[in-house]
Amino acid sequence: xxxxxxxxxxxxxxxxxxxxxxxxxxxxxxxxxxxxxxxxxxxxxxxxxxxxxxxxxxxxxxxxxxxxxxxxxxxxxxxxxxxxxxxxxxxxxxxxxxxxxxxxxxxxxxxxxxxxxxxxxxxxxxxxxxxxxxxxxxxxxxxxxxxxxxxxxxxxxxxxxxxxxxxxxxxxxxxxxxxxxxxxxxxxxxxxxxxxxxxxxxxxxxxxxxxxxxxxxxxxxxxxxxxxxxxxxxxxxxxxxxxxxxxxxxxxxxxxxxxxxxxxxxxxxxxxxxxxxxxxxxxxxxxxxxxxxxxxxxxxxxxxxxxxxxxxxxxxxxxxxxxxx
Ligand SMILES: Nc1nc2c(c(=O)[nH]1)N[C@H]1C(S)=C(S)[C@@H](COP(=O)(O)O)O[C@H]1N2
Ligand SMILES: [Mo]
Numbered sequence: 001x002x003x004x005x006x007x008x009x010x011x012x013x014x015x016x017x018x019x020x021x022x023x024x025x026x027x028x029x030x031x032x033x034x035x036x037x038x039x040x041x042x043x044x045x046x047x048x049x050x051x052x053x054x055x056x057x058x059x060x061x062x063x064x065x066x067x068x069x070x071x072x073x074x075x076x077x078x079x080x081x082x083x084x085x086x087x088x089x090x091x092x093x094x095x096x097x098x099x100x101x102x103x104x105x106x107x108x109x110x111x112x113x114x115x116x117x118x119x120x121x122x123x124x125x126x127x128x129x130x131x132x133x134x135x136x137x138x139x140x141x142x143x144x145x146x147x148x149x150x151x152x153x154x155x156x157x158x159x160x161x162x163x164x165x166x167x168x169x170x171x172x173x174x175x176x177x178x179x180x181x182x183x184x185x186x187x188x189x190x191x192x193x194x195x196x197x198x199x200x201x202x203x204x205x206x207x208x209x210x211x212x213x214x215x216x217x218x219x220x221x222x223x224x225x226x227x228x229x230x231x232x233x234x235x236x237x238x239x240x241x242x243x244x245x246x247x248x249x250x251x252x253x254x255x256x257x258x259x260x261x262x263x264x265x266x267x268x269x270x271x272x273x274x275x276x277x278x279x280x281x282x283x284x285x286x287x288x289x290x291x292x293x294x295x296x297x298x299x300x301x302x303x304x305x306x307x308x309x310x311x312x313x314x315x316x317x318x319x320x321x322x323x324x325x
Contacts, residue, residue, distance in 0.1 A: 001021045010041035027110050033067065058207050058312045060233070062131045068290045070216040076294055078136065079225045079242060081171065081178035093222025094227055096177055098243070102227045107167075108249035111159035118227050124157055124284035125149035130210055133145050134240070135272045135306045137258075140296060146231055147214030152205045160201070168254035169204040169230060170246035171195040191257055197241040198254035198268070200315075208233055211244075215266065234308040236270045267325035269316075272306035276322050 003090055084169040100119035107113045112223075135141045155167070175181050175193035181193045203209060210231040213220060220226040225242025232239045238258045258266035265279055272282045287296030305312050 016084060032047065032291065033285075052222060058311060060132075060208050060308050063133065063143060065133070065143050066132070066290050068147060069292055071292050072289055072294060073142060073144050073215060074221050074223060076142075076289065078138075078221055078237065079180075080119075081180045081193070081195065081243070082223070083180050084137065089223035090221070092179065093226075096222035096226065098222075098227045100227070102245075104228065104245060106158050106247045109161045109164035109251065110249050111161065112157070113258070118213070121154060121228075122149075125153045127213065130231070132210070132231060133306050134206075134231075134237055135286060135302065137236035137266065137270070137278065137283075139236055139278075139281060139302075140289055141281060141302075141306075142289050143299075145216055146210060146212040147208050147217065148212035148231070149210040150207060151211050151230070152207065154247075155204060158249075163251050164249035165201055166198050166248075166252065166254050167201060168198045168248045168250055169241045169244050171241055172243050172245045181206070191261055194245075194258050195241060196254065197237075197239055197256045198250075199232065200253075201249075202315055203232070203245050203312075204241075206312055206315065208308060234271060234305040234312045236272055238266065239270050268321075269321070269325055271316065271321060271325070272302060272311075273304060273321055274302040275304075276325055283292070 006135065014125055074088045076086045077089040078086065079093075082089040098118075099124070100117060102116065102118040103115050104121065105115050120157045127147055129145060129147050131143065131145045132145050133141055171194050172178070173181060180190060183189055193223040210233075212225070212231050213227060213231050215221070220229065222243075225240075225244075227243050229242040230240050230244065239256075254270060256266075256268055258270075259268055272283075277283050283302055285299050288298055288300050289296045303309075
């Protein structure tokens with residue numbers, strides 16, 4: 001239903017000059033919200049139109065950096081439920097095409113728990129686009145045009161109680177959908193399933209925290225975490241959990257998969273931090289992958305909070321980010 005909102009907008013990215021104000025989505029939503037036909041809106045002076053859509057826009061919602069191509073974004077993936085290879089998820093996900101009947105169980109310390117469909121969720125939220133840097137803990141990065149909605153919109157709708165201190169997320173567990181969840185030849189699981197992640201409540205409420213339903217103007221492909229995945233651009237990519245089926249509001253810091261599997265290497269906060277090296281490699285620089293060579297066009301310096309310090313640094317004042325990683 002609401003997927004019509006995230007189809008067919010690819011052309012807007014072609015020249016890589018999108019600004020949130022200029023965006024097709026905002027214009028369309030603005031027109032729709034006012035209940036105006038295209039004709040009526042067209043007859044308004046453009047300055048009246050601009051005045052109405054001119055709102056303070058978080059500078060972190062966009063970037064002038066070159067986008068990674070759609071081919072790169074959708075064919076170089078980490079999605080261990082399919083495979084640990086970067087190129088395989090795209091091949092293996094061809095038949096994984098969940099629709100708007102996808103169910104998300106939202107529970108815990110909230111006033112409005114329930115099993116909601118993606119269609120319900122999209123009918124309550126406002127789909128917009130965000131162009132974010134994605135920095136993987138493996139020291140490569142991309143720039144990705146996502147479509148989706150601000151996580152805080154959904155959180156406000158389900159009305160957390162004062163006991164809700166963290167939000168926990170879970171990916172679908174299904175060995176028929178995700179062959180990577182089967183035991184390997186030696187009888188071991190690659191990771192403990194289901195994949196789980198979490199955010200502190202104030203992190204989840206930060207305007208940058210986003211739930212993506214589309215990428216490059218199309219519904220999310222399976223390999224990118226269809227039909228609903230988290231995007232937290234100031235944290236290492238593993239926090240951006242894919243194909244979410246459970247969202248639970250809890251009092252205690254929740255379990256997260258990578259921390260569980262390697263607590264000396266991966267933390268709960270996992271904020272991008274060039275000064276804290278991974279025990280096995282440096283985090284000072286990253287391989288920025290933009291074009292179809294897939295190897296990365298250049299190596300650039302990694303920025304604290306992946307360059308989103310202005311938006312998020314205050315969340316961590318007083319914390320020792322070398323220790324609380
Ligand atoms: N469920 C699940 N979510 C996941 C992963 C995964 O293996 N399983 N990989 C994470 C990692 S390590 C990264 S870098 C990003 C990659 O997202 P992308 O493939 O859309 O670029 O997804 C994250 N979310
Ligand atoms: Mo990652």
